[in-house]
Amino acid sequence: MKNLIRSSCLVGLLCTSALVATSQVPILESYPSATPTIYLDFDGQTVSGTSWNVSGPIYCGASGLSTAQMTEVFNRVSEDYRPFTVNITTDSTKYWSAPANKRMRVVITVTSDWYGSAGGVAFVNSFTWGDNTPCFVFSALLGYNTKNISEASSHEAGHTLGLRHQSVYNSSCVKTSEYNSGIGTGEISWAPIMGVGYSRNLTTWYNGPNSISCSTIQKDLDVITSAANGITYRSDFSSNAFNTAVNETFSNDQFTANSILVKNTYQNYFKITVPSLKLFQLSAVPFNVGSGNAGATLDL
Amino acid sequence: MRNLSIAVLSACCLFCALCSFAQTNRSSTKVPINEPDYNKPKLFADLPDQLEFNPVNLSNLFMLKVGQSVDVPISSDFNFSGQVVSKSDDPKSVSVVIRSTNRVGARLVFTKITDADNTIKYIGRIISLQHGDSYEIISVNNQYYLKKKGLYDLISE
Numbered sequence: 001m002k003n004l005i006r007s008s009c010l011v012g013l014l015c016t017s018a019l020v021a022t023s024q025v026p027i028l029e030s031y032p033s034a035t036p037t038i039y040l041d042f043d044g045q046t047v048s049g050t051s052w053n054v055s056g057p058i059y060c061g062a063s064g065l066s067t068a069q070m071t072e073v074f075n076r077v078s079e080d081y082r083p084f085t086v087n088i089t090t091d092s093t094k095y096w097s098a099p100a101n102k103r104m105r106v107v108i109t110v111t112s113d114w115y116g117s118a119g120g121v122a123f124v125n126s127f128t129w130g131d132n133t134p135c136f137v138f139s140a141l142l143g144y145n146t147k148n149i150s151e152a153s154s155h156e157a158g159h160t161l162g163l164r165h166q167s168v169y170n171s172s173c174v175k176t177s178e179y180n181s182g183i184g185t186g187e188i189s190w191a192p193i194m195g196v197g198y199s200r201n202l203t204t205w206y207n208g209p210n211s212i213s214c215s216t217i218q219k220d221l222d223v224i225t226s227a228a229n230g231i232t233y234r235s236d237f238s239s240n241a242f243n244t245a246v247n248e249t250f251s252n253d254q255f256t257a258n259s260i261l262v263k264n265t266y267q268n269y270f271k272i273t274v275p276s277l278k279l280f281q282l283s284a285v286p287f288n289v290g291s292g293n294a295g296a297t298l299d300l
Numbered sequence: 301m302r303n304l305s306i307a308v309l310s311a312c313c314l315f316c317a318l319c320s321f322a323q324t325n326r327s328s329t330k331v332p333i334n335e336p337d338y339n340k341p342k343l344f345a346d347l348p349d350q351l352e353f354n355p356v357n358l359s360n361l362f363m364l365k366v367g368q369s370v371d372v373p374i375s376s377d378f379n380f381s382g383q384v385v386s387k388s389d390d391p392k393s394v395s396v397v398i399r400s401t402n403r404v405g406a407r408l409v410f411t412k413i414t415d416a417d418n419t420i421k422y423i424g425r426i427i428s429l430q431h432g433d434s435y436e437i438i439s440v441n442n443q444y445y446l447k448k449k450g451l452y453d454l455i456s457e
Binding site for chain 2: 048049050051053054055056057099100117118119123124129130131132142143148159164165179196198
């Protein structure tokens with residue numbers, strides 16, 4: 001009997017160990033009706049038969065992130081891709097049900113020794129290859145930092161959609177940095193997603209010289225929405241014309257309205273009828289994941 | 301004494317479990333950012349920018365097993381010798397990866413994709429992370445070519 005109790009205790013502990021060691025991946029989707037899919041793969045993956053394989057299969061461990069951290073990474077990456085008809089998901093079944101040449105697996109993993117020291121790596125244009133070649137983000141080398149991992153995930157997924165780096169050149173057209181690291185400090189600091197935005201709060205898609213030359217202006221939005229990728233701009237947002245704005249409904253003297261500012265040239269219109277002549281306060285807040293508008297892609 | 305041993309063992313198991321899960325959110329970690337090396341040596345300098353080839357002639361590569369050696373006659377100018385190091389047998393996307401022995405550092409990835417309408421297409425590339433040049437399979441009007449590309453036209457961090 002004693003042995004049975006001891007064995008049960010040990011088995012129980014081992015089971016607990018196994019459960020604790022693997023965090024539950026939250027099942028999330030940013031835009032379920034979209035066909036093109038970017039799958040954030042947090043739970044490890046064995047990669048075979050791809051251009052990454054130099055000497056056999058690559059056994060990628062899980063991301064090492066907690067469920068809350070995975071959710072934050074999902075929210076940050078989703079916000080970067082919010083203007084587009086692409087589904088950011090943590091659900092492998094959504095990846096497998098998407099057309100092979102309209103999907104990308106972003107393997108977020110602690111395992112990087114097979115490649116070397118980098119935040120992540122991708123094949124340019126591989127989103128449309130149709131052969132299940134993934135891209136990688138190396139969570140341990142990024143310090144398990146959710147901001148860094150999110151930036152790298154959007155960046156590497158961007159490469160697979162055909163984007164090159166946003167680079168910096170001097171007045172003589174000599175490249176001074178492969179990566180545009182942006183400007184500013186604090187909440188309004190900014191960098192291009194396809195540059196390097198680890199130390200900037202606000203990161204956006206950008207029109208700027210890419211890594212080819214100072215005169216090769218890469219319009220990130222145009223590349224992402226190229227016909228080959230099958231990605232377009234979303235249209236399910238609030239009115240973009242004055243005369244078609246929908247009247248917002250007040251409840252307890254308040255109203256809340258959400259929308260997507262799809263493009264830098266777009267406008268959103270909301271119609272409100274103030275119920276009485278009182279002090280009126282209007283707050284416009286970009287989507288964010290924490291204080292100081294962390295993770296915002298919009299400067300308001 | 302036995303109970304004590306079991307208690308210690310149990311505590312160790314719990315400690316290991318917690319350690320394996322724990323990670324530090326190190327915001328101060330220096331993130332590795334690498335400037336590309338555009339001066340890497342060229343591996344295919346002796347070969348033309350574009351090579352015509354017939355992928356159907358290479359279909360038998362998909363039958364090879366991991367570990368097998370093979371000579372791939374890509375064109376009259378270019379024979380790729382190597383060993384199969386990886387394969388993928390997804391029914392809609394069959395791939396074989398061959399590590400070169402005569403162009404050291406390079407691997408040939410050759411993939412046959414069957415679309416939903418049973419159309420077959422071939423994609424692939426020859427790439428070496430140690431070298432600045434590579435080849436990619438392209439198709440123009442149903443004719444396949446290997447087209448030379450810079451390493452950083454294919455891969456990016």
